[in-house]
Amino acid sequence: MSLHIPPQPEPVAVGRRRVVPLIDAAGDVLPPERLFPHLPAAELSRLLAEDGMRSPMVVTGFAILGGGKTILVDTCLGGRKQGKSGPFPGFTSRWMTTLAEAGIDPGAVDIVVNTHLHHDHVGWNTTDELEPTFPAARYLLAEKEYEHFAGGRIRHARRISECIVPVQKAGLLDLVTGVHRIDDAVRLLPAPGHTPGHLVVEISDGGRTAVIGGDLIHHPLQLSHPDISSSLCDDPGQAAVSRHRVLNDLADREGIFLATHLTRAGTVRRRGAGFTLHDSP
Template sequence: MDETPLPPATGPWLLPDATPEVVAGQDWLRPHFADDRGVLRLHSHTFAFTLDGLRVLVDTGIGNGKERANPAWHDLDTDYLQRLTAAGFPPDSVDLVVLTHLHADHVGWNTRLADGAWVPTFPNARYVTSRTEREFWAGYDMEEARRHMFLDSVIPVEEAGLLDLVDVPAGGAAITPHLRLLPTPGHTPGHVAVELTTPGRTVLITGDCIHHPVQLARPAIGACVDIDPERSEASRRTLLGSLADTDTLVLGTHFAPPTAGRVVSHHGAYRLSPVNADAGRS
């Protein structure tokens, strides 16, 4: 579910080492993931699907009406919930919400405004995130903007008794028989990728371990907001190595449409071979 495209200035801010020269050297990024000037295209996505008899949402995007320091995220007014409902996932029907990490553009639709208060958008769902992730932020000296985000998008879910913290060991954690959290720390300490398996198909949702396909060609390119850049790079390299030249379908949380693709070896690193997004629906 494509919540909103992000402005062109996002790329140079988020991935400063992905210069126009670096991007221009990767012809395969055009036309989907970069323009002819070497400007990256990024979006904000969430992923809705049915699996193991459950209606699942992975990450909840930026959200509407949230007071945010980033102007691209501030006070949005999109038709996201209407489109989610039209796709067959009305909020009351969602059973499971998986949060790859607790950043503002991944937890925003955790809540919605009702009668002047922030309440869980998916009141019948179990919200799941890594225990390491929540405990890290609990002990972190947050700046005002992040504290405000927790107050409007995380704390109300906790107070409603809906947030479930999960231990994620090195081998991953099974949330349902066919949905597994894979530890990919670095961007945040408890960051996870999400692996789905169905007969004949494996799907991997990246979260922010990989923000943009240019990082397949240059895994050393990190995000300016990575808490531990070296660990983030190591997680990215390990993940890409496990995905390369397999049939696993990769869905990038910030990849511009078509969003879905397969990782293939390319000139000593990797590239993304795009696949029609419909192929990623379970």
């Protein structure tokens, strides 16, 4: 069920760059019981009770502003492509309105990063008429991710045909490998596990670092218990390795973590065997 969208979070300053979270939708379509079905009910209830971690899931994209360019990270749910029903029952996308309210003109976007190819991260790559939504942008995607999802897997065919093929036909798609630097402050880092080519986006400038984590984390429970991967991960063990690596690095640097499905960002600090987010100054 779609819920009232919470207030848009405050932008995060990273040196000369500004990271703007842009919430598209919120709802209870993926409660913890569905995210972590491998955990016994009593164990899940106990873990959730530790921090009162029951909150609706959000779908968020991000804008990185400054440095002479506008970068978008993930394009959320998308609309009713050619009149078809939306991709995520229970959520109605309003992301193009959210972009407009943030003062972002689709024609002025320079780069679109897709952290991976799940439907709630690529939806507004294209309009309802299947044209590139950001016609002047380069769309960046991991080559390994493209090869995995474009390899004839039937259940992903619609998303590829609607959200990737039009961009590719327009000559706007760039497939990247390994660590890919966009500019002096922004780079893409492989963080596989959730999907084979899953990326995170690191912003480092003026002595500060932030990471947009895509689906490295789906629920706050995974901050305090980073070994726990969700049912949505292709390779749960590898996802946990990537999660530990990114969060440990941020904790070492007092860096900021943002993710698609978390309602807040914060500075990463260690707490026991896990991590917690603290409000950033």
